[in-house]
């Protein structure tokens with residue numbers, strides 16, 4: 001029924017001189033997502049608008065789903081485009097459009113005409129009134145309601161005439177590739193994939209680092225993280241995933257440091273190693289799935305102590321979110337089912353029964369001195385033996 005989609009984007013429009021960069025990124029990202037949808041699509045910019053035209057057969061639902069994964073899109077409007085062949089032809093097309101889109105005619109409507117081309121021989125008000133009349137004549141069951149119409153029929157007079165009445169919500173955010181890159185600390189849990197998705201939604205390109213501890217954590221646990229990265233990559237594009245073997249560092253901390261401080265010290269070394277790879281990849285920040293108070297290692301005191309080792313900004317998009325709200329996003333982006341698979345996590349292998357909840361930096365630094373002898377060597381080995389996997393959506 002539709003051959004084109006009108007793509008609406010909001011925030012980009014306010015970017016002044018950079019606007020075309022954002023639009024070009026958006027066009028490119030739309031093309032990228034549509035590559036995996038069957039059909040022949042053309043994406044074009046036209047006077048501050050983006051259109052997707054489909055040639056021949058295509059799957060409507062699949063196309064919309066793909067567009068709903070393109071950050072920067074606010075609304076997806078299936079649109080009918082016509083040449084301007086006079087008002088009578090326009091009215092006729094609108095009447096036929098209404099018939100095709102709304103088989104049941106019991107609805108209230110309003111016509112909202114706009115002229116981007118001011119040389120059209122009728123004013124917007126005149127178009128509204130005249131088209132409204134034609135619809136009422138053709139379908140006497142319909143009613144006009146100018147305040148709260150059930151159906152808003154948009155008619156835009158542009159080089160071509162645009163007719164549309166539905167706007168399917170897009171994901172919002174900013175086009176990928178317009179904001180730099182960041183390093184996600186990706187575990188197998190619920191939170192970090194959501195954190196990565198949220199930052200990526202602001203146009204940030206993602207890399208990721210995962211710490212595993214074989215043989216304490218299994219190959220399945222690692223595969224789970226790769227699967228999560230694949231799910232996130234459906235939105236964020238390909239992710240370079242670093243898999244760090246953390247076993248020797250963890251065993252060494254376990255041997256030398258007080259057990260109630262283990263988690264926090266371990267987290268500090270994770271941050272340091274992730275930051276190393278972040279610098280290497282020219283990332284501008286780290287991303288974690290931390291949220292205040294969620295667990296002992298995420299009290300404000302713990303967060304301060306973990307943060308202290310980092311030189312880069314650490315982005316924590318979930319910081320003020322409740323678990324249920326995080327779960328809702330995980331469900332929406334389809335990471336939840338994978339996240340709850342019960343495989344071991346290197347954070348939970350060596351943890352103390354009663355971890356410190358209010359660590360003091362001074363204490364932690366004193367404990368870490370016990371690691372002086374071997375830790376640099378172990379960090380170096382962990383970095384050198386890190387495996388890099390380029391993960392893409394399936």
Ligand code: ATP
Nearest residue numbers: 185186187189190191192209210211288289290347
């Ligand atoms: P998640 O659900 O993301 O695993 P969590 O609630 O289990 O988070 P923690 O285990 O305290 O919380 O981890 C906090 C954050 O630290 C994670 O969101 C993630 O960014 C990072 N992190 C934890 N464990 C790992 C790991 N094994 N590899 C990479 N990053 C990790």
Ligand code: MG
Nearest residue numbers: 187189345347
């Ligand atoms: Mg976790």
